[in-house]
Amino acid sequence: MNLIAIIFSFFSLYLAINGILMYFFKNYLPDIMRQAFNYGKYAEKKQNQFLQIVEFPKKWFRHFYIVASPIATFCLFITIRKYVNNENVPEFICTILDLLMGSERKPLVSLSRTTLAIFLVTIQTTKRIYETQSVNIFSDGKINISHYIVGYVYYIGLIAAILGESEGFNKDTMRNSKIDSLKIKDLIGAIIFLWMSYQQLQTNIILANLRKDKNGIIVTKEHKIPRGGLFNYISAPLQFTEIGMYMALKIIISQGETYFFVCLWVVVNQFVTGLLSHQWHRNTFKDYPPSRKIIIPYLL
Numbered sequence: 001m002n003l004i005a006i007i008f009s010f011f012s013l014y015l016a017i018n019g020i021l022m023y024f025f026k027n028y029l030p031d032i033m034r035q036a037f038n039y040g041k042y043a044e045k046k047q048n049q050f051l052q053i054v055e056f057p058k059k060w061f062r063h064f065y066i067v068a069s070p071i072a073t074f075c076l077f078i079t080i081r082k083y084v085n086n087e088n089v090p091e092f093i094c095t096i097l098d099l100l101m102g103s104e105r106k107p108l109v110s111l112s113r114t115t116l117a118i119f120l121v122t123i124q125t126t127k128r129i130y131e132t133q134s135v136n137i138f139s140d141g142k143i144n145i146s147h148y149i150v151g152y153v154y155y156i157g158l159i160a161a162i163l164g165e166s167e168g169f170n171k172d173t174m175r176n177s178k179i180d181s182l183k184i185k186d187l188i189g190a191i192i193f194l195w196m197s198y199q200q201l202q203t204n205i206i207l208a209n210l211r212k213d214k215n216g217i218i219v220t221k222e223h224k225i226p227r228g229g230l231f232n233y234i235s236a237p238l239q240f241t242e243i244g245m246y247m248a249l250k251i252i253i254s255q256g257e258t259y260f261f262v263c264l265w266v267v268v269n270q271f272v273t274g275l276l277s278h279q280w281h282r283n284t285f286k287d288y289p290p291s292r293k294i295i296i297p298y299l300l
Contacts, residue, residue, distance in 0.1 A: 019272030236274030
């Protein structure tokens with residue numbers, strides 16, 4: 001049984017249904033449902049006392065990366081050792097992958113592409129530690145415990161989905177995995193990933209500067225209309241770049257079947273978030289630029 005495929009399929013369906021309800025029928029939904037789903041700038045003002053007990057500060061998002069980056073770094077070390085010296089993968093890793101994805105896992109992705117994918121994930125999660133610690137200025141908003149738990153599930157599932165269908169990470173290819181070179185499309189995928197990651201950093205800098213004065217001192221935590229960079233074209237550049245990064249990973253590990261479900265959830269999750277963010281900005285600011293698209297420059 002592939003638990004990762006099942007879990008992320010459920011996540012995608014849940015988000016799609018609730019996203020549609022929140023966008024079109026928000027005013028008709030129960031307060032407790034809106035509060036459990038929404039967070040951050042479009043969180044509900046009317047708070048349910050029970051849900052408040054299971055809410056955490058939004059800045060706790062940084063915990064995901066503090067956990068994910070060391071795990072990704074360790075897995076990168078393992079994949080490099082396997083790729084360069086053909087050293088055996090620790091048995092406990094294969095046991096965990098069997099539990100998450102089933103013992104009948106197939107080696108669908110070459111070790112070279114797995115190594116590149118894990119390298120990119122390590123860069124991104126480490127960069128996000130820097131952003132959440134040194135760049136982002138979080139508001140006093142809250143996140144529901146479900147959002148907090150899903151964050152950990154996502155990064156564990158992401159790394160497992162990449163490794164679980166790689167040569168060298170199951171019993172059939174643990175000792176004798178093929179070594180092949182990267183293709184041009186893999187390098188293109190890596191370049192897209194790194195460009196999107198860089199643009200995400202620039203977007204976070206723009207958002208942080210909205211809350212600082214000319215001397216770099218934090219003077220407010222209020223939301224303002226961001227301008228510059230990708231904000232000149234879309235309302236949700238953070239979501240656009242997140243989708244771009246994980247679609248780029250799909251280019252690299254295109255043979256991976258389980259990663260498809262993780263990528264699908266990223267696309268659904270970020271699109272719903274971007275859609276709600278765009279709606280919130282247009283309803284909140286009368287002078288919000290009317291030409292801005294939601295999440296895809298010039299198109300949508």
